[in-house]
Amino acid sequence: MRGTKIAKARFGIFFNSLEDARMTQRRNRVKQTRSLEERMAEQAAKLKAMAEQLPAGAEREAILKRARLAETGARINDWLGSPGLPPPE
Structure with missing residues (x-):
């Protein structure tokens, strides 16, 4: 998949590879209420x-x-x- 353009239409961001797209994904953060x-x-x-x-x-x-x-x-x-x-x- 290297060299392919992957478009993120919602954000208007274009990546050169799938690896680049994965690097920019945000983690879901959860504030724990219990220990x-x-x-x-x-x-x-x-x-x-x-x-x-x-x-x-x-x-x-x-x-x-x-x-x-x-x-x-x-x-x-x-x-x-x-x-x-x-x-x-």
């Missing part, structure tokens, strides 16, 4: 509830693994934000 720890803990709780609905098997184990990872991430984030805690064991 990362709270969001990860909520995700872990939702995943555990989903796993309870499933019969024993590979899918249930995969969901429980994701829940454990979310809980671990919440604890690590809490540990990183605390100045006086010892490193995890």
